[in-house]
Amino acid sequence: MLACAGGASAQEAGDIREAYVTTQLDNAVDVVDLAAGTVVARIPVDGAPAGIALSPDRRTAYVTRPEGHGLAVIDLSSRTVVETVALPGGPLGIGVNPVSGAVYVADWYGARIFVLTPSPQGLTRTGEIAVGKSPSGIAVTPDGSTILVANREANSVSVVDVATAQEVAAVPVGEHPFGLTLSADGHRAYTANVVSDDVSAIDVRARREVGRVRTGKRPYVVALAQGRGFVTDQYSRTVSVFDLATLKPVGSLDVGDHPEGIATARDGRTLYVANWGDNTLSVIDAGTMTVTGEIKTGDGPRAFGDFLR
Amino acid sequence: MRRYTLAAVAALATVSFAAQAHGPSRQKVSETIEINAPADKVWTAVGDFQNAGWIPVVEKTEGKGGNEVKATRTLTLKGGATVEEELAKYDAAKKTYMYRINKVDVKVLPVNDYSSTIEVEEEGGKTKVTWRGAFYRGYMNNDPPVELNDESSKKAVQGLYKAGLENLKSKVEQGS
Numbered sequence: 001m002l003a004c005a006g007g008a009s010a011q012e013a014g015d016i017r018e019a020y021v022t023t024q025l026d027n028a029v030d031v032v033d034l035a036a037g038t039v040v041a042r043i044p045v046d047g048a049p050a051g052i053a054l055s056p057d058r059r060t061a062y063v064t065r066p067e068g069h070g071l072a073v074i075d076l077s078s079r080t081v082v083e084t085v086a087l088p089g090g091p092l093g094i095g096v097n098p099v100s101g102a103v104y105v106a107d108w109y110g111a112r113i114f115v116l117t118p119s120p121q122g123l124t125r126t127g128e129i130a131v132g133k134s135p136s137g138i139a140v141t142p143d144g145s146t147i148l149v150a151n152r153e154a155n156s157v158s159v160v161d162v163a164t165a166q167e168v169a170a171v172p173v174g175e176h177p178f179g180l181t182l183s184a185d186g187h188r189a190y191t192a193n194v195v196s197d198d199v200s201a202i203d204v205r206a207r208r209e210v211g212r213v214r215t216g217k218r219p220y221v222v223a224l225a226q227g228r229g230f231v232t233d234q235y236s237r238t239v240s241v242f243d244l245a246t247l248k249p250v251g252s253l254d255v256g257d258h259p260e261g262i263a264t265a266r267d268g269r270t271l272y273v274a275n276w277g278d279n280t281l282s283v284i285d286a287g288t289m290t291v292t293g294e295i296k297t298g299d300g301p302r303a304f305g306d307f308l309r
Numbered sequence: 310m311r312r313y314t315l316a317a318v319a320a321l322a323t324v325s326f327a328a329q330a331h332g333p334s335r336q337k338v339s340e341t342i343e344i345n346a347p348a349d350k351v352w353t354a355v356g357d358f359q360n361a362g363w364i365p366v367v368e369k370t371e372g373k374g375g376n377e378v379k380a381t382r383t384l385t386l387k388g389g390a391t392v393e394e395e396l397a398k399y400d401a402a403k404k405t406y407m408y409r410i411n412k413v414d415v416k417v418l419p420v421n422d423y424s425s426t427i428e429v430e431e432e433g434g435k436t437k438v439t440w441r442g443a444f445y446r447g448y449m450n451n452d453p454p455v456e457l458n459d460e461s462s463k464k465a466v467q468g469l470y471k472a473g474l475e476n477l478k479s480k481v482e483q484g485s
Contacts, residue, residue, distance in 0.1 A: 024334055025336070025337065048333065050334070069451075089451065090451050092333050108333055109450060235397070257443075276335065276443075277337065277441075277443060300334075
């Protein structure tokens with residue numbers, strides 16, 4: 001592994017670059033070696049796994065199982081499920097507090113998020129926080145102080161104060177917000193409005209929507225790279241691209257059938273898109289705005305959340 | 310338990326789709342058939358969005374907009390139930406189209422947010438027809454009753470596709 005070709009530094013070569021793709025119809029999480037562009041392991045996870053988030057040290061993956069009504073905890077070095085946690089409702093969206101390591105899970109059928117706290121003994125459910133109806137995407141600010149939740153049926157984004165475990169604002173957005181993505185500084189949030197076919201940009205500190213940009217049909221999740229937003233459009237089989245500063249569309253890329261999860265790799269330049277219908281990941285170069293590759297996965301890849309390291 | 314299930318189904322049927330969350334896991338179904346006829350002939354039988362007569366359960370197709378994107382059709386099924394559909398993509402050169410169901414009673418077809426693609430491909434003098442669907446189960450809440458769960462919804466769509474493709478094959482091959 002360290003005896004690498006191509007003159008890369010030992011540290012770079014030693015870095016693990018993998019994707020963890022929830023393949024919902026196969027009841028598994030596929031481990032993708034991003035350099036090789038292939039699935040190198042398959043971890044069985046029952047309950048129609050959908051959402052995923054990684055621990056702050058990037059050694060553990062938390063995967064929601066909406067039909068198993070719970071969560072699976074995966075140790076990424078051994079690639080095994082080390083714990084499952086039962087949860088009521090429909091656990092789907094998930095986020096991790098980058099400071100405390102707390103895990104937040106949205107109840108798709110309810111109006112709450114569950115709070116789970118890690119310890120050496122395992123993950124324990126320690127509380128829940130009321131939000132809007134059908135909470136979906138979750139993101140946490142880098143300082144660990146604020147949780148943002150897209151509430152699909154409430155057409156709002158909840159701003160939750162971590163210290164008091166209370167919703168402090170519900171920001172009205174477009175129709176049926178689903179994915180939720182924060183800028184690196186945590187000041188801007190972007191949510192994809194599935195029904196109104198647009199993305200809402202939110203000023204997190206001012207707790208208000210500051211703009212909206214058109215997308216393709218049924219936008220799902222937003223990823224950020226190179227000063228642009230990249231949005232999966234489920235019905236259009238495209239990724240729409242917009243400028244983060246002007247909130248104007250700048251183009252669109254053809255990807256696979258029903259694109260869902262999308263995320264930016266650590267290089268800040270490469271994006272990976274899970275195509276639910278085609279069982280592939282599309283690889284996108286954000287700089288040139290082109291599709292540069294395709295990787296086969298298991299059946300029904302969702303990768304809804306933070307799925308790259 | 311049985312009474313609860315039926316009541317839940319009846320309640321759902323009166324609620325519009327857009328106001329409800331769907332199930333957490335979209336399903337997919339794909340069926341293929343080989344037809345011993347040229348692709349052009351098969352396309353003539355299956356490629357007109359305004360004539361779904363090749364699907365055995367369909368008694369009547371009424372619609373507007375021809376084969377343009379956003380064209381609509383209402384299928385009246387044997388027995389009287391109706392299905393409202395809308396054309397989303399149409400490519401005569403590639404012999405493929407995609408459409409969505411805008412409205413159907415889950416008792417007729419247990420699906421939500423249903424989209425479907427038909428593809429006709431020439432293969433060595435014969436023709437391969439693929440019918441694919443993507444949809445959520447009929448029951449839009451947690452812990453679905455058996456008749457509206459993921460498996461039952463998939464089975465219902467598979468049955469529809471198999472019957473449709475077999476009927477298409479016999480129609481085209483027998484020239485009826």
